[in-house]
Amino acid sequence: MGKTKASEENGVKWPVWDKEDLEAVEAVLRSNQWWAGAPGLHAGENVWEFQKEFAAYHEAKHCIAVANGTVALEIALLALDVGMGDEVIVPDYTFVASAMAVVATNAVPIFCDIDPESLVLDVAKAERLLTPRTKAIVAVHLGGNPVDMVRLCRLAADHHLKIIEDCAHAHGSRFSGKRVGNWGHTGTFSFQASKLLTAGEGGCVICNDDELASRIYGISDCGRRSGDYFYAHYHYGSNYRMPEFQAAVLRTQLKKFPLQHEKRNRNAKYLGKRLGDIEGISVMKPTRGTEELGYYVYPFLFDPQQFKGITKAQFYASLRQAGIPTADCYPPLHTLGCFRDRALRKGIDYSGANWGGEKSDDRFFPVTSETYSRSVELAQELLLTREGYLDSVADVIEGLKD
Numbered sequence: 001m002g003k004t005k006a007s008e009e010n011g012v013k014w015p016v017w018d019k020e021d022l023e024a025v026e027a028v029l030r031s032n033q034w035w036a037g038a039p040g041l042h043a044g045e046n047v048w049e050f051q052k053e054f055a056a057y058h059e060a061k062h063c064i065a066v067a068n069g070t071v072a073l074e075i076a077l078l079a080l081d082v083g084m085g086d087e088v089i090v091p092d093y094t095f096v097a098s099a100m101a102v103v104a105t106n107a108v109p110i111f112c113d114i115d116p117e118s119l120v121l122d123v124a125k126a127e128r129l130l131t132p133r134t135k136a137i138v139a140v141h142l143g144g145n146p147v148d149m150v151r152l153c154r155l156a157a158d159h160h161l162k163i164i165e166d167c168a169h170a171h172g173s174r175f176s177g178k179r180v181g182n183w184g185h186t187g188t189f190s191f192q193a194s195k196l197l198t199a200g201e202g203g204c205v206i207c208n209d210d211e212l213a214s215r216i217y218g219i220s221d222c223g224r225r226s227g228d229y230f231y232a233h234y235h236y237g238s239n240y241r242m243p244e245f246q247a248a249v250l251r252t253q254l255k256k257f258p259l260q261h262e263k264r265n266r267n268a269k270y271l272g273k274r275l276g277d278i279e280g281i282s283v284m285k286p287t288r289g290t291e292e293l294g295y296y297v298y299p300f301l302f303d304p305q306q307f308k309g310i311t312k313a314q315f316y317a318s319l320r321q322a323g324i325p326t327a328d329c330y331p332p333l334h335t336l337g338c339f340r341d342r343a344l345r346k347g348i349d350y351s352g353a354n355w356g357g358e359k360s361d362d363r364f365f366p367v368t369s370e371t372y373s374r375s376v377e378l379a380q381e382l383l384l385t386r387e388g389y390l391d392s393v394a395d396v397i398e399g400l401k402d
């Protein structure tokens with residue numbers, strides 16, 4: 001991401017931190033309690049408090065903090081009993097972790113095309129991918145834009161499927177009266193450096209079922225049971241715990257989050273209006289029922305014919321040259337070497353997957369392939385700047401037509 005002086009002058013920097021964050025880290029250091037310990041056997045306080053605070057913000061009953069967003073997905077899948085022989089539907093247009101977590105459980109991800117306007121999972125197409133082996137669906141709220149969870153939950157109920165919401169882009173998103181992560185059986189979040197709420201690394205799983213929460217906790221902490229003897233281990237579990245330093249930063253960052261979220265939503269609306277007026281630009285359309293959007297990135301598509309036939313690379317280069325912070329779009333999963341070459345887990349049969357070798361041809365994933373060829377993403381921190389700067393961003397984009 002090439003950031004020039006122009007963007008820095010406009011206050012574009014991420015992450016945003018202040019004295020409060022600094023003091024929080026120092027307090028952990030001085031406390032000598034650098035890890036959280038176990039529930040009922042607290043060493044540090046920050047992980048336990050952050051879990052309560054994030055659950056409250058996202059309106060969930062439980063939150064289990066973990067090491068990162070990738071293992072949050074793995075834990076969620078394992079807790080929902082996904083494993084060998086199962087198929088899990090994942091959108092083709094997402095970060096690789098959404099599918100790698102499925103691979104880690106020895107299940108097989110099945111890639112689903114996206115909706116051309118909202119850019120998230122096409123629920124009707126997901127239905128066509130169901131087989132007797134389908135166990136779960138990973139709903140990724142790309143760019144914060146919610147998957148149509150009303151339709152997806154209906155489909156899941158009809159076919160006894162588990163729903164994991166990958167909310168790595170969607171902190172704060174709200175759909176039809178509920179924050180995302182509460183529609184499915186679980187919701188997972190990432191707190192990696194680029195994400196909307198960050199401590200450099202980190203993740204969590206939210207859910208509203210007591211028993212499931214206890215399984216999730218056990219898997220993240222060596223198969224332990226909350227409140228039980230420390231050396232009693234009841235089922236498979238690893239060490240996916242979050243350290244105290246991370247949680248301390250997340251707590252102070254969470255205090256700043258609601259205002260940032262509000263500003264991003266306001267600015268996205270403004271930018272959408274400006275870009276929407278440019279012929280040949282179409283911005284990501286919020287799914288009907290969306291009330292708030294996280295906006296991890298701001299995606300839009302350009303029509304090369306309206307832009308003197310320039311390539312996507314040229315489009316990006318021009319934005320970077322103007323100092324506008326951009327984010328690279330994810331190459332569709334079906335094109336990635338690991339899936340095309342089936343370079344994955346040993347001893348697992350991937351021949352039934354809808355990818356690999358010739359099955360990875362773009363024509364089988366028409367919408368993601370076409371979208372990727374002309375999609376551009378602006379980085380979330382752009383939405384934390386002034387409206388005046390957003391005007392000049394729109395001017396730069398419009399100027400690419402001349």
Ligand SMILES: *Cc1c(COP(=O)(O)O)cnc(C)c1O
Nearest residue numbers: 068069070095097098168190192
């Ligand atoms: C970032 C991300 C993840 C993984 O999070 P990490 O904390 O980086 O492991 C998962 N899914 C999506 C869609 C992401 O963008």
